[in-house]
Amino acid sequence: MNKEQHLSESQFPGILNMRMDEYFIAITGNTGSSARAMYIKTAQRINIQTVQSQCKKSKLFDGEFWGYGINSICDGTEIHSSVDVEKFKRLQELNKHHNENRFLWLLTFKVEGEHLLVSIFCIDTATSGVNSNLNTKYDLKDFINARVRTRGSLTYVDFIFKNLEKPIHFQIDNYAQGGKLNGEQLAEYYIKLITERAKVIKENQQVVEKVISERKLIEGDVDIIEYKLRTIFVDILVNKTGKENYEDILTGSPKSDIRRRIKQHVDKHPRENIDDYKTLKNAIEFTNIEHLKLVILKETNWQHFEPIFKTKDVTEKYFNQLSQIRHPLKHSRKLTDLVKLEGMASIEWFSQVI
Numbered sequence: 075m076n077k078e079q080h081l082s083e084s085q086f087p088g089i090l091n092m093r094m095d096e097y098f099i100a101i102t103g104n105t106g107s108s109a110r111a112m113y114i115k116t117a118q119r120i121n122i123q124t125v126q127s128q129c130k131k132s133k134l135f136d137g138e139f140w141g142y143g144i145n146s147i148c149d150g151t152e153i154h155s156s157v158d159v160e161k162f163k164r165l166q167e168l169n170k171h172h173n174e175n176r177f178l179w180l181l182t183f184k185v186e187g188e189h190l191l192v193s194i195f196c197i198d199t200a201t202s203g204v205n206s207n208l209n210t211k212y213d214l215k216d217f218i219n220a221r222v223r224t225r226g227s228l229t230y231v232d233f234i235f236k237n238l239e240k241p242i243h244f245q246i247d248n249y250a251q252g253g254k255l256n257g258e259q260l261a262e263y264y265i266k267l268i269t270e271r272a273k274v275i276k277e278n279q280q281v282v283e284k285v286i287s288e289r290k291l292i293e294g295d296v297d298i299i300e301y302k303l304r305t306i307f308v309d310i311l312v313n314k315t316g317k318e319n320y321e322d323i324l325t326g327s328p329k330s331d332i333r334r335r336i337k338q339h340v341d342k343h344p345r346e347n348i349d350d351y352k353t354l355k356n357a358i359e360f361t362n363i364e365h366l367k368l369v370i371l372k373e374t375n376w377q378h379f380e381p382i383f384k385t386k387d388v389t390e391k392y393f394n395q396l397s398q399i400r401h402p403l404k405h406s407r408k409l410t411d412l413v414k415l416e417g418m419a420s421i422e423w424f425s426q427v428i
Contacts, residue, residue, distance in 0.1 A: 150242045
């Protein structure tokens with residue numbers, strides 16, 4: 075099945091006009107030209123124009139595919155229904171223009187991106203009046219199933235979603251135009267398209283969730299390595315230098331960067347002051363992996379860390395790789411395969427040496 079088998083935007087009003095004509099006969103009993111009949115005919119045309127305008131407003135025809143249903147409809151919460159116009163015709167009573175079954179309930183839907191958008195219309199077929207709720211949005215990742223129901227000669231479609239009180243449902247129109255699909259074939263067409271689209275959305279969602287889960291695991295490993303490195307860094311430098319003030323222990327860019335970061339933090343937190351972070355133990359939270367690497371690899375400090383890391387060149391390589399994987403993880407940037415593989419190698423290496 076393809077989209078050419080479904081109504082086009084230009085054909086949709088024709089179907090609605092056909093139904094209005096049948097309601098006109100049902101209400102007036104003929105195609106008379108009385109004042110009431112002329113009023114009903116005019117009101118019906120105005121209502122169809124209103125529906126057309128609101129369909130354009132809801133951008134019904136701009137989605138990946140669209141569809142509609144009539145008479146018995148539900149938006150997942152509220153059910154609305156009236157008898158089909160053919161049954162309405164057979165009701166033997168006067169003043170049918172007051173009968174509640176004169177209302178045509180219309181549901182339109184479209185699939186756009188990852189969502190199903192549903193609009194409902196209550197169209198008065200005897201006087202001017204259209205009530206509508208446009209573009210109620212449902213996530214296709216919550217789509218469970220779709221099915222066809224038949225009751226006598228009528229065909230219904232159910233779209234079943236998680237967390238909805240009731241299925242989104244509608245009666246399939248049995249009016250055809252220009253060889254387009256109608257009846258059960260149209261129902262199957264709708265079900266096929268929404269099921270296929272929802273499957274793609276769910277598969278994409280699973281891929282995204284897997285990537286997010288993997289990133290969180292890697293980020294957790296990086297955090298553990300970083301915490302251990304900082305602990306070792308403080309313990310060794312305080313122990314070997316006999317000093318505690320970070321400004322007496324560190325030099326160069328690590329020292330100036332930490333001083334700047336502490337000031338920025340204190341400026342934003344008036345209850346704290348710079349003296350709270352004088353010790354290396356407290357100032358360490360303002361360091362990053364690059365700072366740790368520069369201090370550890372510094373000639374005067376390497377002798378203190380060599381028993382742990384062994385080889386200077388290897389240590390520098392894995393520090394660089396750890397830093398490279400940390401940046402995209404912490405800043406929600408794309409994690410390339412190369413950075414990921416090298417970063418995982420650095421995590422494994424650090425896990426073995428510290």
